[in-house]
Amino acid sequence: MKKLLCSSALALAFALPAAAQDYTPDPNATPGGTITITYKDDVATLDPAIGYDWQNWSMIKSIFDGLMDYVPGTTELRPGLAESYEVSEDGTVFTFTLRQGVTFHNGREMTAEDVKYSLDRVTNPETQSPGAGFFASIAGFAEVESGAADSLSGVEVVDPQTIRITLSRPDATFLHVMGLNFASVVPREAVEEAGADFGKSPVGTGAFKLADWVIGQRLVLEKNEDYWRDGVPYLDGITFEVGQEPVVALLRLQQGEVDVPGDGIPPAKFQEVMDDPDQAARVVEGGQLHTGYITLNVSTPPFDQLAVREAVNMAINKDRIIQVINGRAVPANQPLPPSMPGYTEGFDGFAYDPEGAKAKLAEAGLGDGFTTQLYVMNTDPNPRIAQAIQQDLRAIGVDVEIRSLAQANVIEAGGAGEAPMIWSGGMAWIADFPDPSNFYGPILGCAGTGDGGWNWSKFCDESIDAMATEADSFTDPAAPERLEMWSEVYQQVMAQAPWVPVFNEQRYTMKSPRMGGDDALYVDPVSIPVNYDYVYVTE
Amino acid sequence: MAGYLFRRVLQAALILLGVSFITFVLLYVLPADPVRQIAGRSATQQTVENIRQQLGLDQPLLVQYGRYLAGLVQGDLGRSYLQRTEVSTLIASRLPASLLLMAGGILCELVIGLTLGVIAALYRGRPLDQGLMVTSFVAVSAPQFVVGLLLLYVFAVQLGWFPIGGYGTAAHLVLPAVTLGIMGSGWYSRMMRSSMIEVLRQDYIRTARAKGLTRGRILFRHALPNAILPIIAMIGIDIGIFMGGIVVVESVFGWPGIGQLAWQAIQRVDIPVIMGVTMVSAGFIVLGNLLADIVTPFIDPRIKMR
Numbered sequence: 006m007k008k009l010l011c012s013s014a015l016a017l018a019f020a021l022p023a024a025a026q027d028y029t030p031d032p033n034a035t036p037g038g039t040i041t042i043t044y045k046d047d048v049a050t051l052d053p054a055i056g057y058d059w060q061n062w063s064m065i066k067s068i069f070d071g072l073m074d075y076v077p078g079t080t081e082l083r084p085g086l087a088e089s090y091e092v093s094e095d096g097t098v099f100t101f102t103l104r105q106g107v108t109f110h111n112g113r114e115m116t117a118e119d120v121k122y123s124l125d126r127v128t129n130p131e132t133q134s135p136g137a138g139f140f141a142s143i144a145g146f147a148e149v150e151s152g153a154a155d156s157l158s159g160v161e162v163v164d165p166q167t168i169r170i171t172l173s174r175p176d177a178t179f180l181h182v183m184g185l186n187f188a189s190v191v192p193r194e195a196v197e198e199a200g201a202d203f204g205k206s207p208v209g210t211g212a213f214k215l216a217d218w219v220i221g222q223r224l225v226l227e228k229n230e231d232y233w234r235d236g237v238p239y240l241d242g243i244t245f246e247v248g249q250e251p252v253v254a255l256l257r258l259q260q261g262e263v264d265v266p267g268d269g270i271p272p273a274k275f276q277e278v279m280d281d282p283d284q285a286a287r288v289v290e291g292g293q294l295h296t297g298y299i300t301l302n303v304s305t306p307p308f309d310q311l312a313v314r315e316a317v318n319m320a321i322n323k324d325r326i327i328q329v330i331n332g333r334a335v336p337a338n339q340p341l342p343p344s345m346p347g348y349t350e351g352f353d354g355f356a357y358d359p360e361g362a363k364a365k366l367a368e369a370g371l372g373d374g375f376t377t378q379l380y381v382m383n384t385d386p387n388p389r390i391a392q393a394i395q396q397d398l399r400a401i402g403v404d405v406e407i408r409s410l411a412q413a414n415v416i417e418a419g420g421a422g423e424a425p426m427i428w429s430g431g432m433a434w435i436a437d438f439p440d441p442s443n444f445y446g447p448i449l450g451c452a453g454t455g456d457g458g459w460n461w462s463k464f465c466d467e468s469i470d471a472m473a474t475e476a477d478s479f480t481d482p483a484a485p486e487r488l489e490m491w492s493e494v495y496q497q498v499m500a501q502a503p504w505v506p507v508f509n510e511q512r513y514t515m516k517s518p519r520m521g522g523d524d525a526l527y528v529d530p531v532s533i534p535v536n537y538d539y540v541y542v543t544e
Numbered sequence: 545m546a547g548y549l550f551r552r553v554l555q556a557a558l559i560l561l562g563v564s565f566i567t568f569v570l571l572y573v574l575p576a577d578p579v580r581q582i583a584g585r586s587a588t589q590q591t592v593e594n595i596r597q598q599l600g601l602d603q604p605l606l607v608q609y610g611r612y613l614a615g616l617v618q619g620d621l622g623r624s625y626l627q628r629t630e631v632s633t634l635i636a637s638r639l640p641a642s643l644l645l646m647a648g649g650i651l652c653e654l655v656i657g658l659t660l661g662v663i664a665a666l667y668r669g670r671p672l673d674q675g676l677m678v679t680s681f682v683a684v685s686a687p688q689f690v691v692g693l694l695l696l697y698v699f700a701v702q703l704g705w706f707p708i709g710g711y712g713t714a715a716h717l718v719l720p721a722v723t724l725g726i727m728g729s730g731w732y733s734r735m736m737r738s739s740m741i742e743v744l745r746q747d748y749i750r751t752a753r754a755k756g757l758t759r760g761r762i763l764f765r766h767a768l769p770n771a772i773l774p775i776i777a778m779i780g781i782d783i784g785i786f787m788g789g790i791v792v793v794e795s796v797f798g799w800p801g802i803g804q805l806a807w808q809a810i811q812r813v814d815i816p817v818i819m820g821v822t823m824v825s826a827g828f829i830v831l832g833n834l835l836a837d838i839v840t841p842f843i844d845p846r847i848k849m850r
Contacts (some may be wrong), residue, residue, distance in 0.1 A: 046808050049627045056662070057584055130594040135584025138590055145821060150590050204628055220629075220637040221800035246710070248798040252693070253709045256701050261710065413576035413813040420580065447585050456590065457577065459585045 022160045024382040031522055031541070033221030038243040038542035040264040042535075044251040046225055050204030051215065053189035056439075060267065062186060063532040064245070067226065067238075069189035069209035072101050072120065073180050077532075077539045078525030080294075080439035082180055082346070086115065086210065088191055096175035105164045107191045107233045110214040117168040122193045124170075125149070125156045136187030139437070142176035142374070157302070175478040177487060181438035184531075200445035212238040212538040221248060226537075239541035255515075259284075263515040267534055272386050275331045286418075291528025292344040293512045294436035296337055296444070299379075299394065299505040300419070300461040301374065305377055308425060312450035314502035317426075318355035320401045321505050326393045330386050334508035340444050340495050342509040344530065347441030347491035354499060354506070362401045374402025380424040381407040382431035386425055390507075391428050402421040413537075419461035427461050428507075438500065439530060440482055441491035445473050469494055519544045552837065556830040564616065565828040568609050577777040578813045601780060612819065615716050621823070622816035624809075631820035635802055640825070641711060641802030645793065646786045648717050650779060652725025653732055658775070660729070661736025662768070668741060669758050676733065683730030692796035709798040720797040729781055732775060733819050739771040746770075773840075780836025784829040792828070823824055828842070 044060045051061060053069045074085030084090065087101040107115045127134045128149045140146055144159025159171040170180060182188060195208035205275050207215055207314070210233065213226035224245040230240055245267070249257070254266035255274055270278050270288070278284045301308040301317060308314055323336040338354025341347055366372055381391040388409045395405040405426070412432055418424040437441045447453040451470050453460030476490040498504075514527040522540040529536040579596045596602045600611060603818075615622060621631035664676040699719060700708040706719050743749065752762045790803035802821050806830055809817035 047627070050629075055628060055785075130591065130598070133582055133595050133598065135582065135587065138584070138586035138588050141588065150588065150594070152594075201623065201628055219800075220634060221641075221804065246798075248800050248804055249709060250796060250798065252616075253796070253798060254619075254694065257708050260701070262708070344602070411576070411811060413578075413581060413811070414574075416580060417576045420577075455589060457589075458579060 031539075032048075033521065033539055033543075034539075035521075035539045035543070036239045036541070037241055038239075038544070039244060039380035040240060040540075040542060041244045041246060042265045042267050043263050044247045044267040045250060045252040045254075047221060047247050048218075048245065051207040051384070052204030053186045053191065053209070054123075054136065055252065056186060057203055059533070060245075060247075061377060061538065063534065064226070065189065066211070066532050067243075067537045068207050068211040068215065068365075069191070070107075070211050071183055071185065071190060072103075073188075075439075075531045077185060077536045078206045078523060079531050080346075082184060085184070085185075086120075092480055096177075096478070097172040099170045099172075099179065100163070101168050101170070103168065103493070104233060105166065107210050108231055109210055110196070110208045110229060111192060111195055111477075113192060113194075115190060115192070116165040117162040118165070119190050119192055120168045121156075121160050121162050123190045124160050124188070125371065126196065128157060129155060134187060136185060139182045139185060139187060142172045142174055142179060142182075144171045144173045146173070172231050172508050176482060177271045177477045177479045177482040178438065178440050178442050180482065181440050183254075185438060190425050199293045213243065216242065217259060224248065224537050234538075235269055238538045241539065243537055253428070258515060258517060260416070262515065264470040265535055266515060268376065269534070270513055270515055272331060272333075275333065275513075278333075287516050287518060289514045289516065289524045289527040291343065291514075291525070291526070292511060292530075293343055293533075294342050294439060294443075294530055295510045296340055296342050296429075297334070297390075297507045297510060298340070299507060300424075300429065301503055301505065302374050302422060302425050302461065302463055303501075303503050304422060305425055306395075306465040307369065307371055307377075309475065310369045311501060312365045312369035313371065315355065316362040316369070317398065318502050318505050319358045319362035319365065320403070321394060321397050322357050323507055324357075325397075329389050329393050329509055330508075330510075330517070333513065334510045337506035337509050339499055339506055340449065340504060341441055341491075342436075345436065345439060345441055345444070346499070347488040347495070349492045349496060352496060352499075355502070359397075361398050362447050364405075366401060372402075374404060376404040376406070377425045378408050379405045379426040380408045380410065380415050380418050380430060381428045382415050384431055387430040390430055394428065399478075420457040421455055422461075422463050424461065441488065441495075442473065442477050445491075445494065446457050447502070453466060462503035464498070464501070466497070466501065469497050474499075546797045552834055556834055557647065559830055560823065562689030562825055564613065564823060567611065567806065567819060567822045568612060568713060569605065571813075571818060572605050573609070574813070576813045578625050578815055581813050603749070604746050616823070623819040625814050626812055627814075627817075631636075631816045633826055634805060635815060635820055638800055638802045641799060642790055642794070642803060644800055645720055645790060645799055646783065648721025649724030649728070649786055649789070649793075650782060652721050653782070654725075654775075654779075656725065657729035657732025658736050658772070660733040662740055662763070662771075664733060665740035665744065665771075666739040666763075668737075677737070680730040680733040683726050683733075685730075685793050686726070688723055688727065688792045689796055691726055692720070692793055695719045695723055696796065709796075709800070711800050720793050720799050723796070724786060724793045727789070728785070732778070735775060735778070740767060741773055743767050743771040777836045777840050780832040780834075783832035 022540060049058055050056050050058050051065055051068060053065045056065045070085045072085055072087040074083050077081050086104055086107060090099055090101045090103045092099055103117060109115055126132055128137050128140050128146060130152060142155050145154060145157040148154035149157055161169045163169050192208055196203050200207045212229055212232045214229050216227040217225040227242045251268045251271040254263055257263040258266055301314045303309055327334045337347055338350055379391055381387045391407045395407060398405050416432060419427050447459040449460060449464060451465035454463045454465050472490060473494050476487050479487040512528050516527060519542045520540060521543045526536040526539050579592055579601060583592045583595055600608060623630055658674050664673045669674045700706045706715050710716050749766060752766050790801055791807055794801045794803040797808060806821040
């Protein structure tokens with residue numbers, strides 16, 4: 006097979022290393038010091054094959070590395086443990102050359118065998134990884150998933166520094182998948198020694214290693230002195246204190262005891278903080294790959310009628326809903342958030358027009374309105390948002406009954422197709438990786454419509470599905486034609502209005518006065534809340 | 545005595561069995577699928593089925609319950625679905641904090657409640673008594689999360705006397721213990737007041753007074769020990785009430801106890817953890833009541849064990 010470097014590989018393997026690989030942007034950065042971060046909930050696990058929470062996602066990012074990584078503060082891919090890679094012409098064979106001399110925290114050198122072991126482990130059903138599905142395009146995945154094989158036939162160790170991964174179909178998102186935490190490289194001996202408790206005693210190649218963990222109280226990471234990227238991390242250590250209410254965390258930040266409240270600024274305190282110039286100056290605002298939406302179940306009347314779905318879209322006053330959350334969002338008109346490649350600039354969507362909405366209802370023969378239910382997660386501010394939606398729909402004669410339930414119950418009702426409408430808040434789609442396909446497959450594609458699937462609209466259009474598949478068969482994820490196709494996919498979805506896209510939440514990270522580093526590191530789209538490897542303290 | 549103890553222990557075991565069954569059934573019928581929480585949103589149907597099978601969640605209810613019970617009698621509470629850690633490890637690492645908090649809470653409610661109750665009884669019918677009783681009413685009615693945040697704001701943030709939440713030193717314990725104890729202190733002050741008034745009316749108090757004993761001696765030697773008796777049995781019952789209270793108080797103060805663990809597990813349908821915390825809590829409640837029943841006759845010989 007004739008191999009050539011495709012354009013993205015060129016851009017990533019050669020162009021980027023100059024700009025991104027040597028990312029030591031802040032001349033003022035000083036090494037040393039420790040910081041304190043708080044969270045309300047426990048850190049469940051630091052096993053990269055399993056961790057999928059708000060809290061542990063960025064911790065795992067700092068303890069482990071995968072073959073691919075992102076330029077800090079951006080959505081741009083860069084090589085991680087891989088030094089370079091080649092992609093075959095048809096986009097199905099990826100050959101990664103590993104960096105020399107990278108060691109795990111236990112001192113052993115990382116090799117291609119470890120990469121293979123890690124991919125076999127994450128896809129093995131015994132591991133029960135919530136991320137296993139991301140690797141479905143690797144050849145041999147189906148056999149491993151069904152238990153017929155215990156090793157991916159598509160992952161071959163060529164030599165200790167080279168690994169070749171063959172896909173069963175072209176997958177434009179594959180490099181992003183290799184940048185997910187689930188693709189982190191772990192040492193077999195440490196995993197086997199710890200068994201099911203590997204998540205409590207993680208060993209990786211990352212910038213930090215676990216120093217201490219008192220369950221329910223605190224977790225301490227310390228600098229990996231032998232980290233393979235030169236010059237980072239700057240911090241000597243990070244202490245995560247858990248079990249801290251966001252309000253308490255904010256008070257402690259104001260007293261100088263905390264550097265970053267991991268759960269953000271509590272909604273009730275937001276205005277107070279932003280009205281105080283001193284505190285507001287330490288809040289970093291940024292976009293995030295998030296969309297809040299209402300699903301309309303197209304399999305149940307009256308939402309099986311397009312006119313009704315359009316009417317609901319036109320009836321929602323998005324600006325007022327944004328006021329409910331103190332203006333911490335921008336109105337949305339399509340599934341993709343504005344910072345996502347493939348976002349359609351200039352797309353109007355449905356404007357707020359209650360009169361037009363009434364006309365649409367009349368057109369559908371429902372001029373007198375109807376009664377329906379809206380499912381919503383029961384934590385603030387979601388029930389208040391549901392009430393705003395309820396009022397908007399009452400104005401066009403639709404009577405909405407609010408079902409405010411625990412997260413798991415809403416997900417269950419959505420998966421079973423029992424919920425006519427669901428407000429996605431609290432369970433919403435924050436992208437796993439910065440690629441437009443991530444907002445389609447499970448939540449708008451036909452594959453997610455099965456019982457228990459995440460496509461709560463039960464929306465399935467074969468022709469749109471086909472276009473999505475075609476877009477993902479490109480080899481270059483950033484190819485303009487590919488992004489145009491994705492833009493078209495979402496415009497066609499909106500033409501059928503299975504969702505009401507309501508807003509794209511902004512991120513607000515608050516930090517203590519002594520925290521230094523580029524603002525972008527505090528709203529890093531990949532390492533949430535903060536890119537720990539690159540921030541520093543000034544005192 | 546031995547027969548009585550045996551019967552009570554048997555009773556306790558049956559209660560625990562009942563609690564485990566009811567909780568298990570409730571979690572089973574809950575309209576939320578733990579496998580979905582484990583498998584994540586990108587999972588294929590095959591993955592979901594694999595996990596369901598591995599966890600034995602594809603089995604009928606009674607088989608699942610039987611398996612749980614078989615583990616339980618061997619002291620195996622299973623592994624957390626989400627943390628993948630032994631439930632017994634999670635509970636063991638958090639239980640000391642909860643027990644400490646409860647001990648602090650009981651101490652607070654007794655000290656505050658009994659003191660106020662005695663004072664109110666001595667000043668019966670006067671403004672001080674009326675004021676104290678209104679206060680106790682407020683204490684009983686105030687929601688714990690409000691009391692907790694209020695105390696936190698005033699004594700930790702404004703005055704800086706105590707740390708703002710957390711765990712570790714005696715200073716960390718004060719505010720959560722007071723928050724937990726304040727509701728009970730309202731009850732105790734009212735009970736202590738009426739119990740004390742009752743005792744002060746007794747003939748032997750009049751005799752003591754007639755003998756010319758000092759007010760203090762009458763109060764501490766004769767009245768208090770008798771008035772306090774009915775209160776003792778209440779402490780055992782308090783443990784049950786506190787098991788509910790710690791969920792709230794631990795959340796407000798960031799106290800690393802089992803209440804916090806239970807709260808997080810409930811939100812994520814982590815059934816083994818919910819079961820584990822429920823069983824351990826139920827065990828303490830049953831034990832508390834048992835101890836109260838056993839101790840009372842020693843303090844008051846008028847009560848006999850049968």
